[in-house]
Amino acid sequence: MEKPEQVEEFSETEGSGLTSAQLWFHYRRYPYLLAKIATAAIVVVALYWIFRSVESVLFPVLLSMLIAYLIDPAIDRLEERGWSRTTAIGVFLVFILGFFAVLSLFLYPTIAHAIGKVVEGAPKLLEMVRVQAIPWFEAQTNYKLPDTLSKALTEYGDTIQAQAPKILTGATEGALEAWKRTGILVASLLNIVMIPIFTFYFLRDFDKMRLGLVDYLPVNNRDWFIERFRRMDE
Template sequence: MAQLTPSEPSEVYRWPVAIALAAVICVALYLLQPILSPFVLGGLIAYLGDPLVDRLESRGVGRTLGVAVVFLLFSAIITLAIIFALPMLLHQLDALISKVPEIYRWLTQDALPWLQQRLAIPERRLPQVDWSGQLADNWQSVGKFTAQSLKRITGSGANLLLSLANLALVPVVAFYLMRDWNLLLDKALGIIPLSWQQRTSELAGEADEVVGAFLRGQFLVMCALGAIYSAGLWLVGLQLAMLLGLIAGLSSIVPYLGFMVGIVASLIAAYAQFNDWTMLLWVVLVFGVGQAVESMLLTPILVGDRIGLHPVAVIFVLMAGAQVAGFVGVVLALPVGAVIMVFLRHALQQYRSSELYGGD
């Protein structure tokens, strides 16, 4: 009977140990999900800012100083957005709430009867809703809704302290992770068995390219589309321009979903505001220009074809992440999905080149 060499047992047990370790990590993440939000958000900020810090470091700037500069840049952008954009956005959201009864009236008295007549559908009417009572009982305005939400959050001193602690942890975690990003990656690679390190480094580099293309590239595409749609709808004269542009930009996380959601919502809002069919042509023009800019400039330059996630897969992983781990799952869903796609792609290549696939 052949004897195993000393190296053979380690080769036999490496894969089971790796799989067991991955399972333990997944279970730990699931159990610790309630406290992971500041660490996930901090890690996301650190990942987005690491390339900028590396570029500053390559030009002779110290790592800590570079992190401070990038951190101040991010803080300034967030502060300006809160000061200038948030009040306008809340005002438009308040205006949208006030228009709900008018939009429902148009849907029940104009749009639905017109469709039933054109399509020869038996006439059915939507139920009448007392919107004044409904809005008064729930949230009549953004201010009232915000006040009620703050009252629920601050109703318990322990909950308030926990929320403030989690919020304060985000910049702290982001700063230290951004400063020690490369060091932490080197240490993580050093834990992996020596025979796996070269291949792991190659796969990690490819996964980083895919995740970076999505997190950085798609994020910029979403912001650019939100700005284009908001500016175009503002030029048309739509009162809810910024709100609708933001919805369309955020929905662009799924290809073409932002265009479809944005144009439908904007057409309804435009007709409810102007009651003029010709204004709808301007709305269509705005979204046509935005879609052309995205297809010809934004996506090819900022994202390219490196993500490799089908739109249906994007929807699935987002819903799966929300189901498994709530907000943390949504944040981690697409990066994890992109990494899994990289490994599955290489596993498929290995399978197709194996004797199992091509042999007798």
Template sequence: MRRQWWLVLGLVGLIWLFVSLQPILTPFFISMILAYLGDPLADRLEARGLSRRLSVSLVFLLLSVILLLALLLLVPVLGRQLGQLIESLPAMLNWVQATVVPWIQSLTGQDFSTDIDALRQALMSNWKETGTFAATLLAQVSRSGLAVVAWIGNLALIPVVTFYLLLDWDRLTAKLHGSLPRQWEPAAVHLARECDEVLSAFLRGQLIVMLCLGIIYALGLTVLGLRFALLIGLLSGLVSIVPYLGVIVGISVAGIVAIFQFDSWLPLLGVGAVFAVGQLVESLVLQPKLLGDKIGLHPVAVIFAVLAGGQLFGFTGVLLALPVAAVIMVVLRYLHEHYKNSTLYDAHGTERQDEEAS
């Protein structure tokens, strides 16, 4: 009993330490995720005869090139499209008030013009204060020079920590395995393998699915000639981490932009076709090949995990919400199996199994 209390106190201490160090832990958690994603590739290169350091250097170089290309190619385009979208918001609200609201009123008999007009006036009044807000933000940043330096320092830590974690990943996992209490070792190894399957399927597989969907949506909307195609496509692929949410968000935003841009309902057919193709590719190719049935996280659980992580631990909590939820799911499944085989669930069934075994 005393040993169990020590374990509880140790767990409470770890949680307290995590909360206390949360502001500086973000770059380390990002580095852990990157190292976890890159370790299988490094192991494959090492199996082909390369040294661990050379394998890690090649993987690190590959990750750096991908990140650099994304920054150089995507960020300027996305920033430009986001700025254009923000500039178009007042005109889009005017169009909604003049075209969509009367149509909705004719169907429902409700008057929404006052609410839309209030929203448009609020947007226009804040629009004029954008310069003042930017100046205030710049002054605040200049006064908080140490905070900016700390933020840049944390960002610069990510590649350094990622390299050393990736270099010693197998050694760290082996030491952790060797430090497990022998009586817990079989169950811990079993849980660790299941957690690794779920996390690898989720992190690697889901990231590839999101990227592929974002590319399909962006290319399809670009072929249609839709404005902000890249921004809408990548946003839809990003939020597709929650099943069906990417389609709902993408069709809604792309449909509004299409009607506003072309002043016709026909482009909606093209928008629907683009997202239908994306869904078919995801259902028939991406999900079976990359994910299968390994994850098992319900969409509601995904939404709750992200919101709870953000509420409790900020950006770090959002970053770790889904991996932690996947691990908790594996542990709960393991406990549920033991519960179904326990006397608490079915005392008579357990007695019968003992009699048959004897």
């Protein structure tokens, strides 16, 4: 007596000649790649959100690290000539800060002169509006503007009352904007103070930090990374 043929566990998929299980194992690398891409996208978005949240704190730190990286070769040369590292860093930072201070002193008269020109030109601008702009507007629109402020208030009183809420809203928004600008100014002043301090301490232990980062490089490609960094420093 013949045994009945064993029924296949999975039916064939149309046109491929493979069962659904065979198709899954045959193309399993694609779901794996999609999972890797999705994970990488999530990590990138999360890092972007984190950096955006703390960018005001990270900016002086990262800028100080960049300045330390650029100045370190000069500090090493001074150290080779017998200078202590702390003295070399202090002298170099004082020189840089002095350079920017002198540059600011040279730029200040130019900026002050430009502001003075604007202030001096304000009366002439008002006179031009009264003598040229208003007559041109009246000629183009055939509308006579009020001669005095009292007439203007009488004529436009209702309009002013209707626009008062908008004016108050604009004033409030202007005050908030001024507050934000004040915060930006305070943050800028803090950066001016903190960046030299961070730079000093980064330079103080820059060589130790650079050697310590080697431990975090992948072991298999560590020599390759070290060689690339060495070429960058040359």
